[in-house]
Amino acid sequence: MFWNQKELACQEMVELVTDYLEGALSRAQRRRFEAHLAGCENCTEYLRQMRVTIRATGSLAAEDMTAQMREELTELYRRWRAEEE
Amino acid sequence: MYLGLIAAIVLPRRVRRGSAPADADGELVARLRAGEEDAFVALVARHNASMLRLASSLVPSRTLAEEVVQDTWVGVLRGLDGFAERSSFRTWLLRILVNRATTTGVRERRTIAVGDAGPVVDRARFDASGAWMSPPQHWVEESEERLLAQGLAGELNAALAALPDRQREVVMLRDVDGLSGQEVCAVLDISDANQRVLLHRGRSQLRQALEDELGGV
Numbered sequence: 001m002f003w004n005q006k007e008l009a010c011q012e013m014v015e016l017v018t019d020y021l022e023g024a025l026s027r028a029q030r031r032r033f034e035a036h037l038a039g040c041e042n043c044t045e046y047l048r049q050m051r052v053t054i055r056a057t058g059s060l061a062a063e064d065m066t067a068q069m070r071e072e073l074t075e076l077y078r079r080w081r082a083e084e085e
Numbered sequence: 086m087y088l089g090l091i092a093a094i095v096l097p098r099r100v101r102r103g104s105a106p107a108d109a110d111g112e113l114v115a116r117l118r119a120g121e122e123d124a125f126v127a128l129v130a131r132h133n134a135s136m137l138r139l140a141s142s143l144v145p146s147r148t149l150a151e152e153v154v155q156d157t158w159v160g161v162l163r164g165l166d167g168f169a170e171r172s173s174f175r176t177w178l179l180r181i182l183v184n185r186a187t188t189t190g191v192r193e194r195r196t197i198a199v200g201d202a203g204p205v206v207d208r209a210r211f212d213a214s215g216a217w218m219s220p221p222q223h224w225v226e227e228s229e230e231r232l233l234a235q236g237l238a239g240e241l242n243a244a245l246a247a248l249p250d251r252q253r254e255v256v257m258l259r260d261v262d263g264l265s266g267q268e269v270c271a272v273l274d275i276s277d278a279n280q281r282v283l284l285h286r287g288r289s290q291l292r293q294a295l296e297d298e299l300g301g302v
Contacts, residue, residue: 009215014206018285022266042220052225053292057245057260060238062134069151070129073158077125080162 008036013043017050110174118165129158132175135262136182142254143186153189157182172271175264179272205289222300237298244294251275252287259284 008016013036019025020033037044110131116124136157140150160181168177210219245253254273258264264272270280 009211010217011204011206011208011211011215014289015204015285018281018288022281022284024281040217042217045223045225046221049221049225049292049296050288053288053295054260056237056241056295057256057288057291058263060241060245060261062261063137065130065133065137069133069154070126072155073129073133074122074126076155076158077122077162080159081120081122 008032010036010040010043010046013037013040014046017047020047021050021054111170114165114168114170114174125162128174132178135175135258136179138257138261139179139254140182140186142250142257143183144189149189153182153186156185156189160185173268176268176271179258180274183272183274205286206293222296224296224299237295240294240298241291244291248287248290252283252290255280255283256287256291260288 016025016033025033037047113124113128117128136154137150140153141147144150144153161178210217212218245256255269258269258272266277266280270277
């Protein structure tokens with residue numbers, strides 16, 4: 001109970017940030033986390049950067065499939081069909 | 086606002102890839118069962134890139150990765166009748182891939198190295214009370230252009246490649262391919278708690294890589 005009241009340190013915050021974003025914190029932990037954020041510009045910035053990092057990672061383009069691989073896989077399908085029949 | 090701008094420019098591709106995969110896959114799988122080659126080609130187009138990326142993380146060479154991907158498609162065709170649709174097609178497909186990669190003998194199923202247990206941010210950046218002494222540098226606002234510039238993808242890819250295997254696999258599946266945490270647990274056969282730890286360590290290192298690259302602007 002008492003630990004809930006204790007203020008969260010920045011160093012603890014950076015370790016909890018993924019659990020926070022994943023919705024994996026207990027209600028009490030979440031409250032502490034948000035109370036800390038409300039008063040800490042640096043941690044607010046840190047959280048923002050984590051979000052931007054996640055978005056930037058999501059933007060990494062997939063390598064286009066080579067024509068050769070596409071052909072090989074279509075060929076693989078046709079062979080399989082032929083075996084099935 | 087800058088977040089919105091970044092999102093507008095970098096997200097469409099992700100949204101396209103991530104939107105309603107289950108439904109579209111379900112329809113394609115039904116058509117594949119009915120023997121439609123087009124449906125196979127469409128499933129390949131949807132999933133091959135993720136498969137190749139994951140396989141490349143699991144086995145040591147590109148050639149082997151391509152073999153694993155081909156083996157996986159063979160496994161999909163052979164196993165189609167047994168696919169119970171209890172899991173999503175994508176989860177089922179990627180599980181087959183992980184199994185193929187493992188059974189090639191190239192990679193043993195590793196015990197889960199959750200990783201060095203050290204902190205994700207250098208201890209020296211905090212004072213004795215745990216407050217920031219060397220706070221995060223502000224790079225988001227100032228570096229918008231560079232974030233959007235071509236070079237950043239190279240930096241991020243390099244940082245991703247430098248992650249320990251399991252962290253890289255979790256981050257790729259979650260943040261590049263857009264799988265849910267639950268799907269990732271099923272694909273890699275890890276617990277939810279481990280998945281979160283790996284994701285946390287991986288993402289934190291990518292953030293640090295961006296700060297190293299863009300900070301102090």
